[in-house]
Amino acid sequence: MKNSRLNESVKAIKGIGEESAELLSEMGIHTISDLLEYVPYRYDDFQLRDLAEVKHDERVTAEGKVHSEPSLAYYGKKRSRLTVRILVGNVLVSAVFFNRPYYKNKLQINDIVTVSGKWDKHRQTINATDITFGPHKSSQDLEPVYSVKGKLTVKMMRKYVSQALKDYLEEVKEILPPGMLDEYRLMKRQSALRTVHLPADREELKQARRRFVYEEFLLFQLKMQSLRKIQREQSKGVIHSYSESLLNQYIKLLPFPLTNAQQRTVGEILNDLKSPYRMNRLLQGDVGSGKTVVASIAMYAAHLSGCQSALMVPTEILAEQHAVSLAGLFEGTGAKVELLTGSVKGKRRRELLERLEKGDIHILVGTHALIQDDVNFQKLGLVITDEQHRFGVGQRKILREKGENPDVLFMTATPIPRTLAITVFGEMDVSIIDELPAGRKKIETYWVKHELLHRILDFIEKEIKAGRQAYVICPLIEESDKLDVQNALDVHAMLFHHFQGKASVGLMHGRLPSDEKDHIMREFSSGDVDILVSTTVVEVGVNVPNASIMVIYDADRFGLSQLHQLRGRVGRGSSQSYCVLLADPKSETGKERMKIMTETNDGFVVSEKDLELRGPGDFFGRKQSGLPEFKVADMVHDYRALETARNDAQKLVESRAFWEEEQYAALREYLKNTGVLEGEKLD
Ligand code: ADP
Numbered sequence: 001m002k003n004s005r006l007n008e009s010v011k012a013i014k015g016i017g018e019e020s021a022e023l024l025s026e027m028g029i030h031t032i033s034d035l036l037e038y039v040p041y042r043y044d045d046f047q048l049r050d051l052a053e054v055k056h057d058e059r060v061t062a063e064g065k066v067h068s069e070p071s072l073a074y075y076g077k078k079r080s081r082l083t084v085r086i087l088v089g090n091v092l093v094s095a096v097f098f099n100r101p102y103y104k105n106k107l108q109i110n111d112i113v114t115v116s117g118k119w120d121k122h123r124q125t126i127n128a129t130d131i132t133f134g135p136h137k138s139s140q141d142l143e144p145v146y147s148v149k150g151k152l153t154v155k156m157m158r159k160y161v162s163q164a165l166k167d168y169l170e171e172v173k174e175i176l177p178p179g180m181l182d183e184y185r186l187m188k189r190q191s192a193l194r195t196v197h198l199p200a201d202r203e204e205l206k207q208a209r210r211r212f213v214y215e216e217f218l219l220f221q222l223k224m225q226s227l228r229k230i231q232r233e234q235s236k237g238v239i240h241s242y243s244e245s246l247l248n249q250y251i252k253l254l255p256f257p258l259t260n261a262q263q264r265t266v267g268e269i270l271n272d273l274k275s276p277y278r279m280n281r282l283l284q285g286d287v288g289s290g291k292t293v294v295a296s297i298a299m300y301a302a303h304l305s306g307c308q309s310a311l312m313v314p315t316e317i318l319a320e321q322h323a324v325s326l327a328g329l330f331e332g333t334g335a336k337v338e339l340l341t342g343s344v345k346g347k348r349r350r351e352l353l354e355r356l357e358k359g360d361i362h363i364l365v366g367t368h369a370l371i372q373d374d375v376n377f378q379k380l381g382l383v384i385t386d387e388q389h390r391f392g393v394g395q396r397k398i399l400r401e402k403g404e405n406p407d408v409l410f411m412t413a414t415p416i417p418r419t420l421a422i423t424v425f426g427e428m429d430v431s432i433i434d435e436l437p438a439g440r441k442k443i444e445t446y447w448v449k450h451e452l453l454h455r456i457l458d459f460i461e462k463e464i465k466a467g468r469q470a471y472v473i474c475p476l477i478e479e480s481d482k483l484d485v486q487n488a489l490d491v492h493a494m495l496f497h498h499f500q501g502k503a504s505v506g507l508m509h510g511r512l513p514s515d516e517k518d519h520i521m522r523e524f525s526s527g528d529v530d531i532l533v534s535t536t537v538v539e540v541g542v543n544v545p546n547a548s549i550m551v552i553y554d555a556d557r558f559g560l561s562q563l564h565q566l567r568g569r570v571g572r573g574s575s576q577s578y579c580v581l582l583a584d585p586k587s588e589t590g591k592e593r594m595k596i597m598t599e600t601n602d603g604f605v606v607s608e609k610d611l612e613l614r615g616p617g618d619f620f621g622r623k624q625s626g627l628p629e630f631k632v633a634d635m636v637h638d639y640r641a642l643e644t645a646r647n648d649a650q651k652l653v654e655s656r657a658f659w660e661e662e663q664y665a666a667l668r669e670y671l672k673n674t675g676v677l678e679g680e681k682l683d
């Protein structure tokens with residue numbers, strides 16, 4: 001395909017000169033094939049429709065007979081309105097044209113005309129934008145509308161594209177093998193391209209679209225799956241060989257039996273550890289689903305095979321909590337756990353690093369402090385990061401390079417919808433813990449209007465008397481947003497006043513220095529503070545099992561996934577927990593979000609809904625999306641095609657036929673052109 005004429009500049013097309021070529025290139029259209037693949041974003045529909053079925057304000061095209069003399073009214077110097085009565089079938093309607101006085105003489109009684117525009121059902125009037133002086137021509141039912149920039153007009157684009165189709169369509173090669181075209185009854189590439197630009201009707205357009213959806217997903221997934229294959233095969237990982245019986249003994253001595261989901265994911269991870277491939281796996285599980293235990297089993301297996309493990313988490317408090325719970329789990333096993341954070345300094349740090357290098361520490365838990373230059377392991381075989389979206393790619397890489405191709409496990413408590421997981425983490429293996437340990441109490445969630453705050457305060461008071469604690473969260477959209485911090489300050493002042501002599505109220509927000517944040521978090525953790533007013537900085541996995549109430553102010557300002565994450569701060573102990581959403585949402589989506597939160601506790605359901613309401617682009621927030629852009633396909637609506645394409649791609653890259661047979665040559669060529677086969681890595 002490389003030498004095809006399709007790769008020539010658009011200037012080769014009749015009618016496109018320097019200037020237009022420049023305009024096109026600003027839109028990313030350089031070659032003829034770029035132009036052919038520049039898909040319209042919508043179509044103007046000129047299909048004739050029965051007026052009785054057209055809704056108010058919808059676009060309509062109608063053919064009829066001029067019934068009476070048009071009337072022309074001027075207002076101002078250049079502005080005019082031309083009204084003409086037209087008989088459509090046996091219904092008399094009006095067509096109105098603005099600032100087109102010259103149509104008056106062209107409209108003679110009894111002429112047949114075709115008029116398009118917005119239908120005003122109440123006035124039985126078409127606010128016309130287009131007219132054909134004659135009967136409707138059905139070949140132009142659907143006119144492509146392209147998104148254009150600068151001086152380029154949609155008309156020009158239509159002209160260029162149809163010229164390109166005329167002169168170059170025959171050059172377009174099929175890239176999907178015949179077997180796939182047959183199996184899914186997909187339109188051929190040439191017809192599909194012609195159809196998206198010049199569709200005969202909606203049905204044909206649908207078929208063309210279906211073809212490109214599959215093609216886009218397949219190409220993308222081929223890229224991801226071959227990357228995955230290459231990474232597995234080229235990066236020789238550690239083969240962990242450990243004593244199964246010792247590992248099983250550890251699992252048996254855990255204070256509880258593993259859930260089915262935990263057993264399954266443990267199995268997946270252990271398989272990776274035993275294999276010669278380097279593990280590159282994402283472990284997803286809702287808050288409280290028991291990821292830490294699963295991670296501990298992996299670390300213990302690594303230990304039994306003579307390797308060290310590192311667990312990196314985003315905050316000091318989390319690091320401490322993990323270190324404590326791991327030390328508890330490994331008590332009596334001989335696996336030694338240590339903690340390394342920014343607070344470990346001087347002699348203690350020096351000694352710790354020495355022991356680490358000698359192999360006297362088996363499991364090192366910490367923050368960014370783990371990736372400092374002078375942290376050296378004796379033999380690092382397993383790297384785990386918790387809440388992985390908080391770490392940059394670079395940081396993970398530095399940690400990984402402290403060992404020789406260690407196995408890598410990313411843990412995240414932010415459930416990612418399946419469709420997005422397939423896409424964003426396509427080159428990773430994904431394990432999902434989709435089951436909570438038995439006997440967990442469901443967090444009761446209520447949506448309450450602000451005016452009922454006093455009742456919530458009474459409720460908090462009651463819970464505090466019973467020995468519990470409460471979080472009160474105020475919205476903070478951007479960490480530096482002064483107004484929102486003010487919001488937390490105000491709420492803190494109000495609660496401080498209200499609970500004077502009854503409960504202690506603490507305040508935490510992102511503008512506090514980190515040692516102060518730590519300090520207040522510790523006070524809450526130890527129970528010295530009963531009520532913690534905070535911005536969303538508490539979102540990341542802190543564990544205060546005694547807290548049983550989560551109140552979220554202006555809850556409609558948060559995304560669903562974030563609300564769920566916040567809710568996960570309670571319900572971590574044995575007592576019944578509650579989440580109160582204080583909100584008077586104005587928008588429908590705001591109301592919908594509150595409803596969903598009260599209806600489900602399942603993080604995966606919440607995340608699917610979140611994706612539906614927000615769309616893939618916004619799901620991860622503006623800062624980092626990492627999502628590929630598809631021209632035709634839509635990850636949410638076309639998720640079935642996405643799954644099919646993923647499975648097909650997986651099978652293809654594992655098959656010998658794909659790498660050898662002629663029918664796959666175009667697909668292989670695509671992979672080569674995108675740099676995948678040269679061993680480019682995503683991470
Ligand atoms: P996560 O990290 O996924 O939020 P944790 O690993 O911190 O969850 O586990 C949450 C709590 O559930 C911990 O107190 C842990 O001891 C407990 N837990 C984990 N697995 C089980 C299980 N299979 N049965 C009962 N309790 C469990």
Ligand code: MG
Nearest residue numbers: 288291292541
């Ligand atoms: Mg956790």
